[in-house]
Amino acid sequence: PPCAGSLVHAHTAGALSQNAMASHSAAYLDEVRRRAAEAESRASAALADLAAAEAVQVALPAFTADVRDASELSVAECREQYVARFRPLLIRSIGALTDPTPWTLAWLREHCGQKCAAVNVGGSQMAASCEVAGVEVMTIDDLAQRIEARSSGRSAYLYDCSLPLKLPALCERLAVPVYFAHDWLQRTRRLHAFSRSWPSLFVGATGTRSSLHIDQWKGHFWMAQLCGAKRWTIFHPEDAWCLSPSWPSEAPRLEPTFPSLDEMEAQPGQYPLLRLARRVDVTLRAGELLLVPGGAPHRVRNGESDADPAVSVAIAANFVDGSNCAAAAADLGLMARRAAAPEHEDRGAAAAVAGLDELDEVALSADDARSAAAIGVPGVAGRVVPYG
Numbered sequence: 001p002p003c004a005g006s007l008v009h010a011h012t013a014g015a016l017s018q019n020a021m022a023s024h025s026a027a028y029l030d031e032v033r034r035r036a037a038e039a040e041s042r043a044s045a046a047l048a049d050l051a052a053a054e055a056v057q058v059a060l061p062a063f064t065a066d067v068r069d070a071s072e073l074s075v076a077e078c079r080e081q082y083v084a085r086f087r088p089l090l091i092r093s094i095g096a097l098t099d100p101t102p103w104t105l106a107w108l109r110e111h112c113g114q115k116c117a118a119v120n121v122g123g124s125q126m127a128a129s130c131e132v133a134g135v136e137v138m139t140i141d142d143l144a145q146r147i148e149a150r151s152s153g154r155s156a157y158l159y160d161c162s163l164p165l166k167l168p169a170l171c172e173r174l175a176v177p178v179y180f181a182h183d184w185l186q187r188t189r190r191l192h193a194f195s196r197s198w199p200s201l202f203v204g205a206t207g208t209r210s211s212l213h214i215d216q217w218k219g220h221f222w223m224a225q226l227c228g229a230k231r232w233t234i235f236h237p238e239d240a241w242c243l244s245p246s247w248p249s250e251a252p253r254l255e256p257t258f259p260s261l262d263e264m265e266a267q268p269g270q271y272p273l274l275r276l277a278r279r280v281d282v283t284l285r286a287g288e289l290l291l292v293p294g295g296a297p298h299r300v301r302n303g304e305s306d307a308d309p310a311v312s313v314a315i316a317a318n319f320v321d322g323s324n325c326a327a328a329a330a331d332l333g334l335m336a337r338r339a340a341a342p343e344h345e346d347r348g349a350a351a352a353v354a355g356l357d358e359l360d361e362v363a364l365s366a367d368d369a370r371s372a373a374a375i376g377v378p379g380v381a382g383r384v385v386p387y388g
Helices: 018-023 026-048 050-059 075-083 105-112 140-148 168-173 237-243 261-266 325-336 347-358 361-375
Strands: 066-069 089-092 116-121 124-126 135-139 156-162 175-177 200-204 209-213 220-227 229-235 279-285 289-292 298-302 312-319 384-386
Touching (some): 026 325, 075 289, 105 140, 105 168, 116 140, 135 140, 220 229, 220 279
Parallel strands (some): 066 089
Antiparallel strands (some): 089 289, 175 384, 200 312, 220 289, 220 312, 229 279, 229 298
């Protein structure tokens, strides 16, 4: 019989608890069940004949992360060949996204040291379930002190801190890559839960990480590395079933949780499907920009190596365009209605899906294509556009 860790966790594919049934909408729970059942079905079939499953996976289109220089990459090519096709991409020579360039930990400490933010302590962000090893609200100055004293074992990681909401003064010193400046979430008629969520700030020392997870509602993601480095592992969006996903019944979520990637790699006998998953491993260094396609499971470790003394500072954002709008709106609609009673509707998600539903997708897609064609291959000054 297959090892216990190799299958989708059994308790997630069957019935959810009665308490969950009482507090979540039927449509939401039905979709959670459907995703769990589909993953379990694919995993079970693969385990029944691993050789055949491996042959099928090998025959699938390759999953690679191209490395391109902004001096020869047009906006249209980036959006058509990478964003729309859900392909990872690393872009070099993007130019200055911050003033000054770069934002260092020392500069952040000097200019916003007394501002407070929620900081992950313990070194790990388990974003798939929005769980962390621990969270403390502290000043940026306290964060810097904690990072500088990381040898004490009290590691800290500022993870996905919204600049517009938490550090708005920094937005005046911020630009976004022209390749991803077409976010439909920023083009809705009314404000919603994600109007001011991004760009966000990430600051962490070597040893801090985000564990294997999928970003919610199929959002595409870009990250610009300002200082230090991050080691990324990205899996194909269609291969999450190979990663022993689970949908815990006590807190049903659309996106699954996963075992530790370190654990899966160390125990191939218990996780035999891991080797079937298409993956890329990329090191993102200062001055580089990474595109992560929506729905792709990924794990991130700060530092060029486990001995890297440099602090990682990065900015990032999720975004929606014509390639993932329908999927994002579908998930947001389910999230809005996950409460059983209408008065408990998730108003933030409801406002976001309402905003997306109002958009003229055909007109926006045509407008995006025209503007991308007009920009062509951006010159040095045109590779970034001011935020806002």
